[in-house]
Amino acid sequence: MSNIVSRHIRLKNRIVGMPKESDFELIEAPLSEPAAGEVLVQNLYTSVDPYMRGGMRSAELGKPLEGRCAGQIVESNSDQFQVGDYVTGMLGWRDHYVAPAERVTAVDTTIAPLQSFLGAVGMPGRTAYFGFLEIGQPKAGETVFVSAAAGAVGSIVCQIAKIKGCRVVASAGSDQKVAWLLETAGVDAAFNYKNVDDLEAELRKHCPDGLDIYFENVGGRHLQAALAVMNMHGRIPLCGMISQYNDIEPTPGPTNLSAAIGKRIKLQGFIVTDFMERNAEFYRDMREWIGESKIQWEETIIEGLENAPKAFIALFTGEKLGKIIVKVGSE
Structure with missing residues (x-):
């Protein structure tokens, strides 16, 4: 093997608030x-995911960042x-690496393209599948x-909720996303929360019989509104609170948590x-649903x-x- 110099991204500055490109730097190092x-x-391919923001609070400056990635031996x-x-x-966050074989996982690209193992058939998809079900x-x-x-x-x-026979109401941050949710994902109702002043009223409009499940990805006023509209014995899988990840000061919690x-x-x-021990269930069902x-x-x-x-x-x-x-490289 010829000597390979790997490029990688590392954290240059401790991030305060919203990340900036100047907080990162690209360097080279021999392998x-x-x-x-x-x-x-x-x-x-390398993935960028919201959870990484929390890890950057304590990440060692000058050390290559890590994250999920997909590549070829x-x-x-x-x-x-x-x-x-x-x-x-x-x-991830680099173009080459050397690692023990136990630190990588083979993937079956007959299910989906390689990059999708960082998304729909990867960690985000498994998060959706197990968290919701x-x-x-x-x-x-x-x-x-x-x-x-x-x-x-x-x-x-x-989409899993629709497969399971549920009525689905969705919020997103642009009209383009709302259109995709209605036309492609097949949800029953969707709205652009950036155009809504009273989120609770908007939810009640779309959920006249209340909410049974709220899948929490955002936090803040979304959680407050959902708590107000939830039915008896409702369930709230707490997956993420992306609206709060860059806060400098702690965000006040919902005032109606007692509900x-x-x-x-x-x-x-x-x-x-x-x-993790149940990943085979996810791939079994996703292969069927994708097919x-x-x-x-x-x-x-x-x-x-x-x-x-x-x-x-x-x-x-x-x-x-x-x-x-x-996309980091090509075959």
Whole structure:
């Protein structure tokens, strides 16, 4: 193997508030030969995800950032993988890396394209699947509200809810996203929350019989409004609160949280790794649903590792539709 110099993105400054491109820098570093049991991977795609913002508060400055990635084995000193195998891993934000074979996972690209293993059939899809089905416990005929519904997680939640026979109401941050939710994801009602002053009134308009499940991706006034409209024994899977990730001062909690007591509402947080041993269930169902055209998804592909910071920032501005993925290299 010729010597490979890998480019990677590292954190240059401690981020305060909304991330800026100047908080990151692109550098180069040589890679060592893969030792016994290791593989050399060329990343083809790297993911940017909202959860990374929390990790950046304590990330070591000057150290390469990490995140989910999808690529191809270009050299293997492991019996587990051959050159050319497609894999996913957690050493993203770079174009090459060497790692023990145990740190990468083979993927079946007959289910979906490689980059989609960072989105609909990857961590965001599994988050939607297990969070909604296990914590939401949907029943046919129930009403479901999904915030950030055109995002990587929310869009899959909406469609699984429809598959399970639920009525789905969705919120998103642009008219383009609302149109996609109605026309492609097949939700029953959708609105642009940026055009709504009274979110509770908007929810009541679309949910005259109340809410049974609220899949929480946003926090803030979305949670406040949903609590007000929830039915008895409602369920709220707490997936994320992206509206608060860049706050400098703590955001006040909902003033009506006590509604959860009288209504016996279940609010439960979760992390997708809680369900790692059940990934086969997810892939079984997703293969079937994709084959039946019951699941659709959108991806925004941003070219070039150097543009990864820009892609990350776009998560919080809401300007992109679907899953944001950075294309790092080509086969």
